[in-house]
Each structure stands twice: as C-alpha cells, then as structure tokens.
Amino acid sequence: MAQETARTHGLAQWVRDLLPYAGLVLLIVYFSFASDFFFNLRNFERLATDSATLILVALGMTLVILVAEIDLSVGAVVALLSVVVAQAMAAGIPWHLSVLLILCLSVLIGAFNGVITVIGQIPSFIVTLGTMAIATGAAFVFTGSISVPIADDTFLDLFYSDTVWGIPVPLLIVIIAFAGSLLQLQRTAFGRELFAIGTNIEAARLSGVAVKRNKIAVFAIMGFLVGWASVLSASRLGSGAPGSSPALTLDAIAAVIIGGASLFGGKASILRALLGALLIAVLNNGMVLLNINVDSQYIVKGLIILLAVVLERIAAREVAR
Amino acid sequence: MTSPTAELERRARLRRAMIATSGIYIAFAVLVVALAMISPAFRSPDNLVNIGRQVAILGIASSAMTFVIILGEIDLSVGAVASVSGVITALALSAGIGPLAIPVGLAVGAGFGLLNGLLIVYVAVPSFIATLVSFFIAQGLALTLTTGQTILFAADGFRLLFATGSVLGFSSAFIWLVLVFGLMGWLLARTRFGAHLYAIGGSQDNARMLGLAVDRMKIVIFTLAGALMGLVGMILIARIGNARADGAIGLEFDAIAAVVLGGTALGGGYGSILRTIVGVMLIGVMNNGLAILNVDFNTQQIIKGVLVIAVVLVDRWARNIKMN
Amino acid sequence: MTESLELHAVSKRFPGVLALDGVSLRVLPGEVHAVMGENGAGKSTLMKIAAGIHTPDSGSIVLDGQSLTFRGPHDAALAGISTVFQELTVLENRDVAHNVMVGREPVRMGGLLVDRKSLYRQAQAVLDRLGIDLSAETPVASLSAGERQMIEIARACAVNPKVLILDEPTSSLGREEELVLFALIDRLRGQGTSIIYITHRMSEVFQLADRITVLRDGRRVATGPTGDFSKDSLIKAMVGRDVPERRHGVTVDNxxxxxxxxxxxxxxxxxxxxxxxxxxxxxxxxxxxxxxxxxxxxxxxxxxxxxxxxxxxxxxxxxxxxxxxxxxxxVAYVSEDRKQLGLLLSLTVADNIALPALRRFSGLAGLLSFTKLRAFARKWMEELSVKAKTPDTVVNTLSGGNQQKVVLAKWLSTExxxxxxxxxxxxxxxxxxxxxxxxxxxxxxxxxxxxxxxxxxxxxxxxxxxxxxxxxxxxxxxxxxxxxxxxxxxxxxxxxxxxxxx
CATH class of the missing domain: 3.40.50.300 (P-loop containing nucleotide triphosphate hydrolases)
Structure with a gap:
C-alpha cells in the first residue's frame, strides 16, 4: 500500500520513473545557466502562482486518466467559467457568490461529462470534444469575443497576490488541492477503488465496486478542480477572456503522462503528476525568459509526450514479458 | 428458424431503432424548410453553388475521417495537419520551387499520418492520444514556421488549380471535392481494400483470424488520411491566397460532426461516403443557413457540440435496442 | 486409399502442462472422424495445431504425403485445411457473400474493382452446393446463431478444403438447424472432404462418425470404426484418472x-x-x-x-x-478466470484482498486506516497461507496457486x-x-x-x-x-x- 503502483524494473521503467524528476532538475539547471532571470525567488514565486491553474487541472486529469478516461474539455471550460465569473461580478453579484456560482457550474459540467460517458456508453474523448465545442462557443457568445474586465479588487488581490501566513493564496489553494487529492487517492476507499477500476474494470465490478458511480464522481471532482482553476485564471489575467487557455488541456494531459500515468488506466500518481505539471510550467516560464518563440513550445511538449508515451508502452511490454 | 413471435419482436425493436436514428434527419428537414421559408437568400440557386464551394474543405476532411472511423479509430490531428501542410506549401511556393511545392505539401500531410499509424500500430497508443500528439507537433510547427504571421505567396497557377479556377461553372475546389468523394467512394465500396476495411473495422480480432493484414491497414488508412489533409491544406491556402498557422483550426471537430451526423457509427465497421456526403451537406447547409440568419460562428459551434453528443447518444441507444 | 491428413506423434507443452503427448491421428478422405474426450483431454490443442494456430513442439503434420509447417491459420487454409471454431468469427457488419468470400473477393479490371456479380454468384454457389437455404445478400446481423454457424462453415468450404475441422458445431444450434448441418456434413463427405468432428454429444457421434478417436490427458487412448464402440465403452475410454478413495457424503436432509x-x-x-x-x-x-x-x-x-x-x-x-x-x-462468487475477472494483477495483495470490504476501513473523515487494513490482509493471507512477503507484494509476482489463494482470501474475508x-x-x-x-x-x-x-x-x-x-x-x-x-x-x-x- 505504501507503493503507489506496481514497480517492475525494466530499463524503460527506470527511465520512465526518473523522467519527471530528472526532467525537472535538468530544466531548472539548464534555465538557470541560460537565463539571468530564471533562478531567483521572484521568478519562482511567479512560476508558482502562474502554474496554479495548470496544477489544479492536472490533479483532476490524474483521476480521470487513472480510470482510463480522458477530458478534452477542460481548457474550454476554464475559459468559459472565467468569463462567467467576470460577468457575474460585472452584473453586481458579490465575488464570493460569483465564485460559488461557477464552482457549482463546473461540478455540473463535469458530472454531465461523466453521466453521458458512463450511462450513455460513449467514449469520453467524444463527449468531452462536444463539451469543448459547446464551452468554447458559449464563452465567445457570452462575451461577443471581447474580454470581460474584472473590477472587483478583493477578488483580484485575493486569488492572485494576497498571502495567508506568508503563502500566496493561489499557492495555498494548490497545496490544499494537492494534499486533498493525495489523501483521497491514497487513503480513502474511493481512491483505492479508482485504482481497481483502472486496473481491471470487470474484476472491480465483480468485487462489488460501484464502477459507474465512481467514474461519474471522478468527472465531477475534475469539474470542481476546474472551477477553482477558472477562479485563479480569471484573477491572474484580471479579466474573463474567452480564448484564455488554448493549451491548458494538452498541458494537463502532458503533465499526467510525463508523471508516468498509463493511458490504459490503473496507473497514475498525484505526486508525479504534480512534478509533471511543474516541469511543463518551468518549460513555459523558461522559454519565455529565453525569448524562445512561444509557439515552439507546442513542438517541444508534443515530443515530450511522445517520449513519455513510448516509454510507457515499452515499460508495459517489459512487465508483460 | 427462429420462432415467429421472436422475429416480430425483433422487427419491432429494429423499427423503434430506425425511428430513433431518423429523428436527426427529421430535425434537419425541419431546419431546412424553416430556413427556406424565413430566408429568400437561403433558397436562391446561387446560394446552393455557394454551399458547394464552402463545403470542399470540410468534405475532403470528412471523407478521410470516414475511413478512420470505419476502421474503429479517431483522428484528432486533422485540422493541425491541414494547417501545417498549407503553411509549408506556402513557404515552398514563396521560396520559388514552383510545382514541386505540391508533392511537398502532400508529403507533409502523409508524413504526419504515417506517424499516427506507426504510433498506433507499433507503440500501441490509443488513436486519440497518438493523434493528439501529432496535433500538438503539427500545430507547434505551423505556429513556429509562421511566427504568427500570415505567409504570402504569389502563385496564380497554384491558386487556380486548387481553388479559384473554374470548370463548367464549378470552382476547382469543388472539383477536387468531387474527385476525392469519387476516389474514396470507389475505394470503400468497390475494392477489396474497402471490403477488408469494413471487415477489420467490424472486428479486428476476427479479421486477424481470417488472415487480413490489420496492422498494415491501419498504417495505410492513417497515411491516406494525412495525405488528404495535405490536399486540404493546399486548397485552404489557394482559396485565400495566403497561409496562416490556424487556417484549419477545429476542422477535426467539424469532420467528426459531419461523419457522425451522416449516420456513421463510432466504433467501426459501419458507414459510407454517401452518408458522409449527407453529413457534410447537413453541416454545410446549417453553417450557411445560420450565417444567413446572422447566427455567428460561435453559436454554430455550440449547436454542433450539442448535435454531436445528441446524435452519438441516440445512435448508442438505437444499437442497444438492436442488440436487445 | 492413402490418408489425406496425418498428424504424427504430435506433442505440445504449455507452461505447467503437457497438453499433448505424442498424439497421432489419421484422417481418411471422405470420412467423418470424431474426436472425443473430457474437458482438458487435449482436443482443442490438437485441432489448433492442425489449423495452424499452435505449432507443435515435436511431431509432424502430413497432408497427402507432404510434410507441412504452418505459420498461421492462413497457411493451413491455403494448404487445404479449413477450420470452423467454436467461437464464431462472422463479420457482424457485412452481408453473407462478403463473409463467405472474405479475403478472396473476386476482382476485375486488374483488381480495380471487386467483381460484385461474381462475388455474389460464387458465394451463392457455395451456399447452394452445401444446401444452405440463404441468400448471399442477407446481412449477417439479421441471422440467427445457427445460420451464422452455417455461414462460418460455408466460408471454410468456399476454398474446397481437403480437410474440414468442426469444433463443436452444434453447441449453438437448435434441433432443426442440427439436421440441416448433418445433411450438409453428409453432402461434404459425399464430395470427398475429410471432416474432423469434435463434439460432446454422444448421439451425433453415432449418427455421423465413420471413425472415432478418444483422447485422455493429452494421449490417444483409442481409435477405431464407430461400430467398435458403444456409449459405455466410449465413456470408459474417456475416464480412468485416479479417483480419490476418501469420499464425503454429508446427509443433507438434516x-x-x-x-x-x-x-x-x-x-x-x-x-x-x-x-x-x-x-x-x-x-x-x-x-x-x-x-x-x-x-x-x-x-x-x-x-x-x-x-x-x-x-x-x-x-x-x-x-x-x-x-x-x-x-x-x-453470497460470494469466485470467478473461473482469475486474471481477467478476479485479480487486480498490478496492484498489491492487500489491495486485492480488501477490495470488497474497503469501505469498512474508512475511519475519521473517510480516511482508511492502513494499519487495520494491513492487519486484515495479513490475517487472511495467513489464514489461506498465501506465500507472499508482505501485504504490499504485487500480485503479478506470485505463482498461480498463490494468486488463486488471494482471490479466495478476497471473498472469504467477506465471510x-x-x-x-x-x-x-x-x-x-x-x-x-x-x-x-x-x-x-x-x-x-x-x-x-x-x-x-x-x-x-x-x-x-x-x-x-x-x-x-x-x-x-x-x-x-x-x-x-x-x-x-x-x-x-x-x-x-x-x-x-x-x-x-x-
């Protein structure tokens, strides 16, 4: 139980286990030498707050991938909800009610994905592709394609620059979400059942695990985390922007896969997904500092996922042998 | 051989399933009639020609997607691969290599398709992840090569060939569409290749037992789909005379929508080019009609999203009825 | 007459079991040769070797005097040995003709077009030749299980095989369909096709077979003309393993x-x-x-x-x-298929044992008590003497016997x-x-x-x-x-x- 997942020790497995750690260290070392602005406290602080959105989504994506599903709608939903929260405040709804509103909405959207996937027996990538189209469309329709500025200073400060016990609030939310997810996955019956579902869904069903209910719950939790991600994103940008997070979905999937998750379910780790998310965040940050064309990030990330996926499959074969 | 009552029951179930699946077409018919009644612009003959021109890109992408879906897989890289093929073709044209740019554009598309196929077959990655990776890389490549700028090129012959030329009043883009529909329809319905594609899509395990080359089929289909995306990229840039990195963004979704709306089931083994033509016309007419009614692009996206989920759900339900 | 197919001293070992031990089988042209035996006697393995799915560890396959090696079922079919397996491989989404002719679709214009006319004509000819009353244009999805079985046989016969292997072809058939099948088999026999017929049904054997071979524990124990056997003597030949002396017999009435x-x-x-x-x-x-x-x-x-x-x-x-x-x-059910339906192979012994009872260990704020959970797992491991170092051992690494004990422990732990x-x-x-x-x-x-x-x-x-x-x-x-x-x-x-x- 102390181990998060099975460990077998083929070469590919070793490389894969090391990838998030070594990759992160290598990137940090490289950027520290390559840029004068990288290795300092202020940049790290910025990195931490900037990556909060990604980390929250990656945590949710870990659960989704663990049960062998996928959510392609998260980026679009974050954009939509940041628009909604901005508009809610613009309409005079107090910030706390606005936040509550989008949290409810996001859980509903997540649960919708889950119900259609599980009850409708439709592959989740199709369902969430549909949700993605709807959310993207809705975000642009609501705003007329213009960003909605947020004027509420309490909201802007609280979820971006304010600190509690010296810790910036976004970081605090991330820490809470991380600890919560970790506990949930490792130390609750629900979490252990998710491993069972992802490993062998039929065996789990025959052992009396409520497979459908658990899967829907996973999508709803994903929604909850996406809701908080939207709050942080809106606060950081100071507005609700309909096209704000084009790469978020892919970044989150990349983070989870780099973190060693199996695309066929049953294998995923909260800690390693966090490392994966940090790796992506450092990459984003460092490339900006080095004035590398932002767009080549896509290629780099694509190749990194490719590497992680190939390693994962080779490692799986090593186990099978 | 089965008892008559059981047979009647089965027929009744099938009928219910038929009605469920045709609901979408009824809804569509209502839409067309409503559009025709509300808008004189919609029902003008010019507009029909117009729709034909607009659907060329979607049509070619959808016929590629039809093959992929009949195979039982999915391709999410369609839009990005078309974009990057267009960008590279434009760069090649502006570098002055002339007609050689055409094979370059096709090769870029086919290359990405081949990458998809190899990942799916030899690394055993699910197709939605493999093609997501290609999507990533193709999108990044397109953005990097253009550095966010629009790539201009001067090649009138190229433009005439792929989009702006006209034969008997039909634009060359439309001619390409007809050619592709013809080619794909022939491959699917009239060749051994097509027969084996259906067999493999219906059940990969059975097809393997029967000695069909399943892996080779997957690689060929994805490569073919990629090459067609190369063609789409070229039509795209020929039509507007320049290339942008986001030229075909979201095309994969429209293509999936068109295939699914046409009644081709996800999961493989079923579908036809004819159905896809119907689906493409649905999307084409809908886009056109909504545009005439001043419904913006984004609302169209919402409608398409809802439609895709609804159609797939109804299809699933209908199949559950059939399988009792 | 020379035998059309001879399997000579074929042996095959699977991990932990010798499935076939020097089995020989001769099948004459135009005969129906029944192969019988208990579950696990080796019938399926023998058939899979003849069909090219398994390669024998030793021994040879001789067809019409030629020694053959198969790399797959396709090779065997090319050589003239067609097999109809118990699990149907019909293509649900296609019509009868495409099923019968799959992989051999006739083409015209240099392969540019499938010759549909002759596709349907040839398929229909096969159906007619076998006396199967179906149109080649019927979609398979609308056929009954029995009709699908017929399609499967038609496909195997489309190449005019010298040897046709039928693996329990009647298991999904109704009585009428059975009669159609028997007529079909008769017809094939009349056309000179050799048929290897595996079945569990006594009456069929005596009705159809010319000769019978009985396998037991991977060995051939008897071969002979059907007339030499009676139902009793067949059953006697099939059994004969060590039977335990100590028997139980609680009087259940009380x-x-x-x-x-x-x-x-x-x-x-x-x-x-x-x-x-x-x-x-x-x-x-x-x-x-x-x-x-x-x-x-x-x-x-x-x-x-x-x-x-x-x-x-x-x-x-x-x-x-x-x-x-x-x-x-x-009520607890321990599945027969431990790997597919029983175990979470890549997870730990404790994960597996505690799965049905997990929610019992949720304590404060829903958190599991790992101490209790481990103790629980350990208790049941000891109870069933599961040989694993700790409850954290991954199940994958255990032997088959210990894996089975883990599955048992999982369900016994629910008492x-x-x-x-x-x-x-x-x-x-x-x-x-x-x-x-x-x-x-x-x-x-x-x-x-x-x-x-x-x-x-x-x-x-x-x-x-x-x-x-x-x-x-x-x-x-x-x-x-x-x-x-x-x-x-x-x-x-x-x-x-x-x-x-x-």
Whole structure:
C-alpha cells in the first residue's frame, strides 16, 4: 500500500520513473545557466502562482486518466467559467457568490461529462470534444469575443497576490488541492477503488465496486478542480477572456503522462503528476525568459509526450514479458 | 428458424431503432424548410453553388475521417495537419520551387499520418492520444514556421488549380471535392481494400483470424488520411491566397460532426461516403443557413457540440435496442 | 486409399502442462472422424495445431504425403485445411457473400474493382452446393446463431478444403438447424472432404462418425470404426484418472437450506434450474464445457439477471440487483478466470484482498486506516497461507496457486454464507490444490454453503457431498458423491435433454 503502483524494473521503467524528476532538475539547471532571470525567488514565486491553474487541472486529469478516461474539455471550460465569473461580478453579484456560482457550474459540467460517458456508453474523448465545442462557443457568445474586465479588487488581490501566513493564496489553494487529492487517492476507499477500476474494470465490478458511480464522481471532482482553476485564471489575467487557455488541456494531459500515468488506466500518481505539471510550467516560464518563440513550445511538449508515451508502452511490454 | 413471435419482436425493436436514428434527419428537414421559408437568400440557386464551394474543405476532411472511423479509430490531428501542410506549401511556393511545392505539401500531410499509424500500430497508443500528439507537433510547427504571421505567396497557377479556377461553372475546389468523394467512394465500396476495411473495422480480432493484414491497414488508412489533409491544406491556402498557422483550426471537430451526423457509427465497421456526403451537406447547409440568419460562428459551434453528443447518444441507444 | 491428413506423434507443452503427448491421428478422405474426450483431454490443442494456430513442439503434420509447417491459420487454409471454431468469427457488419468470400473477393479490371456479380454468384454457389437455404445478400446481423454457424462453415468450404475441422458445431444450434448441418456434413463427405468432428454429444457421434478417436490427458487412448464402440465403452475410454478413495457424503436432509433455486433460467444458457444448496455441504457442479455451469453461478451471484424463476436465500426472497447486493447478503462468487475477472494483477495483495470490504476501513473523515487494513490482509493471507512477503507484494509476482489463494482470501474475508467457486484450482500446482481442497471442506464443515464448479471429475468427487451435473443448460441430475463414479457423472454430462438443445 505504501507503493503507489506496481514497480517492475525494466530499463524503460527506470527511465520512465526518473523522467519527471530528472526532467525537472535538468530544466531548472539548464534555465538557470541560460537565463539571468530564471533562478531567483521572484521568478519562482511567479512560476508558482502562474502554474496554479495548470496544477489544479492536472490533479483532476490524474483521476480521470487513472480510470482510463480522458477530458478534452477542460481548457474550454476554464475559459468559459472565467468569463462567467467576470460577468457575474460585472452584473453586481458579490465575488464570493460569483465564485460559488461557477464552482457549482463546473461540478455540473463535469458530472454531465461523466453521466453521458458512463450511462450513455460513449467514449469520453467524444463527449468531452462536444463539451469543448459547446464551452468554447458559449464563452465567445457570452462575451461577443471581447474580454470581460474584472473590477472587483478583493477578488483580484485575493486569488492572485494576497498571502495567508506568508503563502500566496493561489499557492495555498494548490497545496490544499494537492494534499486533498493525495489523501483521497491514497487513503480513502474511493481512491483505492479508482485504482481497481483502472486496473481491471470487470474484476472491480465483480468485487462489488460501484464502477459507474465512481467514474461519474471522478468527472465531477475534475469539474470542481476546474472551477477553482477558472477562479485563479480569471484573477491572474484580471479579466474573463474567452480564448484564455488554448493549451491548458494538452498541458494537463502532458503533465499526467510525463508523471508516468498509463493511458490504459490503473496507473497514475498525484505526486508525479504534480512534478509533471511543474516541469511543463518551468518549460513555459523558461522559454519565455529565453525569448524562445512561444509557439515552439507546442513542438517541444508534443515530443515530450511522445517520449513519455513510448516509454510507457515499452515499460508495459517489459512487465508483460 | 427462429420462432415467429421472436422475429416480430425483433422487427419491432429494429423499427423503434430506425425511428430513433431518423429523428436527426427529421430535425434537419425541419431546419431546412424553416430556413427556406424565413430566408429568400437561403433558397436562391446561387446560394446552393455557394454551399458547394464552402463545403470542399470540410468534405475532403470528412471523407478521410470516414475511413478512420470505419476502421474503429479517431483522428484528432486533422485540422493541425491541414494547417501545417498549407503553411509549408506556402513557404515552398514563396521560396520559388514552383510545382514541386505540391508533392511537398502532400508529403507533409502523409508524413504526419504515417506517424499516427506507426504510433498506433507499433507503440500501441490509443488513436486519440497518438493523434493528439501529432496535433500538438503539427500545430507547434505551423505556429513556429509562421511566427504568427500570415505567409504570402504569389502563385496564380497554384491558386487556380486548387481553388479559384473554374470548370463548367464549378470552382476547382469543388472539383477536387468531387474527385476525392469519387476516389474514396470507389475505394470503400468497390475494392477489396474497402471490403477488408469494413471487415477489420467490424472486428479486428476476427479479421486477424481470417488472415487480413490489420496492422498494415491501419498504417495505410492513417497515411491516406494525412495525405488528404495535405490536399486540404493546399486548397485552404489557394482559396485565400495566403497561409496562416490556424487556417484549419477545429476542422477535426467539424469532420467528426459531419461523419457522425451522416449516420456513421463510432466504433467501426459501419458507414459510407454517401452518408458522409449527407453529413457534410447537413453541416454545410446549417453553417450557411445560420450565417444567413446572422447566427455567428460561435453559436454554430455550440449547436454542433450539442448535435454531436445528441446524435452519438441516440445512435448508442438505437444499437442497444438492436442488440436487445 | 492413402490418408489425406496425418498428424504424427504430435506433442505440445504449455507452461505447467503437457497438453499433448505424442498424439497421432489419421484422417481418411471422405470420412467423418470424431474426436472425443473430457474437458482438458487435449482436443482443442490438437485441432489448433492442425489449423495452424499452435505449432507443435515435436511431431509432424502430413497432408497427402507432404510434410507441412504452418505459420498461421492462413497457411493451413491455403494448404487445404479449413477450420470452423467454436467461437464464431462472422463479420457482424457485412452481408453473407462478403463473409463467405472474405479475403478472396473476386476482382476485375486488374483488381480495380471487386467483381460484385461474381462475388455474389460464387458465394451463392457455395451456399447452394452445401444446401444452405440463404441468400448471399442477407446481412449477417439479421441471422440467427445457427445460420451464422452455417455461414462460418460455408466460408471454410468456399476454398474446397481437403480437410474440414468442426469444433463443436452444434453447441449453438437448435434441433432443426442440427439436421440441416448433418445433411450438409453428409453432402461434404459425399464430395470427398475429410471432416474432423469434435463434439460432446454422444448421439451425433453415432449418427455421423465413420471413425472415432478418444483422447485422455493429452494421449490417444483409442481409435477405431464407430461400430467398435458403444456409449459405455466410449465413456470408459474417456475416464480412468485416479479417483480419490476418501469420499464425503454429508446427509443433507438434516442441514438447513441456504439457497434454493426454482425454475431458474436465462435465455440461451440456463434452463429450468431447480435445486437446493444446503449450509454445510459442498455441492459439486460437473458438466461439459458450455453446459451452462458458469452461467448458473453468475445468476446466483447477481452478475446476470434471470429471465424466469426465482431464488430464496435462507428462506427469504433473493433477487440480487448486482454483485454488491448479493455480497451484502452473504453470497460470494469466485470467478473461473482469475486474471481477467478476479485479480487486480498490478496492484498489491492487500489491495486485492480488501477490495470488497474497503469501505469498512474508512475511519475519521473517510480516511482508511492502513494499519487495520494491513492487519486484515495479513490475517487472511495467513489464514489461506498465501506465500507472499508482505501485504504490499504485487500480485503479478506470485505463482498461480498463490494468486488463486488471494482471490479466495478476497471473498472469504467477506465471510460469506454461500460461496460459489468456479474452477477453484485451475492452473494451480498440486500442493496448492490440496490446500484449497482442504480449505473448501473446512468451510463447509463450519457451516458455509459451498457450490463448486469443476471440469475435473476427480476433483468434483474429492470435495463434494453431492454432485449436480449439467448438460446443455439443464440440470441432468443431482447425485450423492459417495455413490458416484466418473463414468456415472460423465454419462449424465453426455445425456441429451430433449429436442431443443439451444
């Protein structure tokens, strides 16, 4: 139980286990030498707050991938909800009610994905592709394609620059979400059942695990985390922007896969997904500092996922042998 | 051989399933009639020609997607691969290599398709992840090569060939569409290749037992789909005379929508080019009609999203009825 | 006449089992050669070698005097050996012609077009030649199971094979369909095709076969013309393993009834099952492959819903809505397929054992107590003497026997009142087998009602108090284990239950 997942020790497995750690260290070392602005406290602080959105989504994506599903709608939903929260405040709804509103909405959207996937027996990538189209469309329709500025200073400060016990609030939310997810996955019956579902869904069903209910719950939790991600994103940008997070979905999937998750379910780790998310965040940050064309990030990330996926499959074969 | 009552029951179930699946077409018919009644612009003959021109890109992408879906897989890289093929073709044209740019554009598309196929077959990655990776890389490549700028090129012959030329009043883009529909329809319905594609899509395990080359089929289909995306990229840039990195963004979704709306089931083994033509016309007419009614692009996206989920759900339900 | 197919001294070893031990088989042209044997006697392996799916470790395949090696079923088909497997490989989404002609579609214009006319003509010709009353244009999706079986045979015959292997072709057929099939086989025989016919049905063998070969434990024990055999002598030839001396035989009349099934059935699998299972007995369930044993257990365990009939559990109405419900009421089912349906192979022993009971260990704020959970897992590991270092050992790394004990531990830990065991010792070494048998007896002695399915008759005889024998979805009989012999059980298992077999 102390181990998060099975460990077998083929070469590919070793490389894969090391990838998030070594990759992160290598990137940090490289950027520290390559840029004068990288290795300092202020940049790290910025990195931490900037990556909060990604980390929250990656945590949710870990659960989704663990049960062998996928959510392609998260980026679009974050954009939509940041628009909604901005508009809610613009309409005079107090910030706390606005936040509550989008949290409810996001859980509903997540649960919708889950119900259609599980009850409708439709592959989740199709369902969430549909949700993605709807959310993207809705975000642009609501705003007329213009960003909605947020004027509420309490909201802007609280979820971006304010600190509690010296810790910036976004970081605090991330820490809470991380600890919560970790506990949930490792130390609750629900979490252990998710491993069972992802490993062998039929065996789990025959052992009396409520497979459908658990899967829907996973999508709803994903929604909850996406809701908080939207709050942080809106606060950081100071507005609700309909096209704000084009790469978020892919970044989150990349983070989870780099973190060693199996695309066929049953294998995923909260800690390693966090490392994966940090790796992506450092990459984003460092490339900006080095004035590398932002767009080549896509290629780099694509190749990194490719590497992680190939390693994962080779490692799986090593186990099978 | 089965008892008559059981047979009647089965027929009744099938009928219910038929009605469920045709609901979408009824809804569509209502839409067309409503559009025709509300808008004189919609029902003008010019507009029909117009729709034909607009659907060329979607049509070619959808016929590629039809093959992929009949195979039982999915391709999410369609839009990005078309974009990057267009960008590279434009760069090649502006570098002055002339007609050689055409094979370059096709090769870029086919290359990405081949990458998809190899990942799916030899690394055993699910197709939605493999093609997501290609999507990533193709999108990044397109953005990097253009550095966010629009790539201009001067090649009138190229433009005439792929989009702006006209034969008997039909634009060359439309001619390409007809050619592709013809080619794909022939491959699917009239060749051994097509027969084996259906067999493999219906059940990969059975097809393997029967000695069909399943892996080779997957690689060929994805490569073919990629090459067609190369063609789409070229039509795209020929039509507007320049290339942008986001030229075909979201095309994969429209293509999936068109295939699914046409009644081709996800999961493989079923579908036809004819159905896809119907689906493409649905999307084409809908886009056109909504545009005439001043419904913006984004609302169209919402409608398409809802439609895709609804159609797939109804299809699933209908199949559950059939399988009792 | 020379033999058209000869398998010469073929041996095949799978991990842990010698499936075939120097088996020879000669099939003459134009004869129907039946291959019989108990479950696990080696029939399927032998057929798969002839069909090119397995390669033999030693021995040779000779067809018309030529020695052959096959790299796959395709090679065998090219050489003239076509096989119809029990699991159908019809293409559900295509029509009859495309199924019959798949991989051999006729083309014209240099391969540019499938020659549809001749595709349908050739397919129809095959159907007509075999006397199959179907149009080549019919979509397969609209065909019955029996008609699909015919399509499968038509496909195998489209190439005019020298040898046709039929693996239990009647298992999914109704009586009328059977007759059509027999006529078809007769016709093929008349056309000079050799047919290897594997079946579990006695009457078919005597009706159809020219010669019979009997396998037992991977060896050939008898071959001869059908006339040399009687039903009794066939059954005698099939059995003959060591039968345990010590038998059980609790008089169940004095035991309380745990589970009672009345007229229980599920279409196509189980018919009118009526029986009682007593607390404190082991009820063995015997029967041939496909007799409906697993399907019956799945109904009792709440995995599948019955179409008709009802159950009572300790006198109360019992209609479980699912596994969870059944488990909550004390009914546990241990699946026959440990790897696919039983275990979470890449997770730990503790993860596996605690799975059905996980929610019990949720403490404050829903957090699991790992101390308790580990202790629980360890207790059950010791109870069943699972040989693993710690509860954190990954199940994958354990031997088959220990894996099976983990599955057992998982369900015993829920302390069931009714335990349904499906092939509890499949793929398990001798030592572990004895332990598991002892365990099963102890459970019954402690008052648990145990139903144990097994394909090994000696095992059934060793552990059971009573034996329920199934044949073709029905209960063929329930006998006292003390009075039963392998022969008597096999005779029941081979019994044919009226006209409608499917």
């Amino acid at each position: 035991l309380p009834i745990a589970l009672e099934a009345a007229d229980l059935g599920r279409r196509g699998h189980v018919k009118n099952a009526t029986f009682t299972l007593h607390a404190g007995e082991v009820l063995g369930v015997a029967g041939l492959m496909g007799a409906g044993r697993t399907e019956l257990a799945r109904l009792l365990a709440g995995i599948d819903r019955p179409d008709h009939g009802h159950m009572r559990l300790f006198g109360e109405e019992f209609a479980p809505s699912g596994v969870k419900d059944a488990a909550a009421r004390g 069931p009142r009714v335990l349904l065991l499906d092939e509890p010792t499949r793929g398990v070494d001798v030592g572990a087998k004895a332990e598991i048998h002892q365990r099963i007896r102890n459970l019954a002695d402690s008052g648990v009602a145990v139903l144990a399915i097994s394909s090994e008759l000696p095992e059934i005889l060793a552990i059971s108090d009573r034996v329920l024998v199934m044949a073709q979805g029905r209960i063929a009989g329930i006998v006292n284990a003390e009075d039963a012999t392998e022969e008597s059980l096999l005779e029941l298992a081979f019994s044919e239950m009226g006209a409608d077999a499917a």
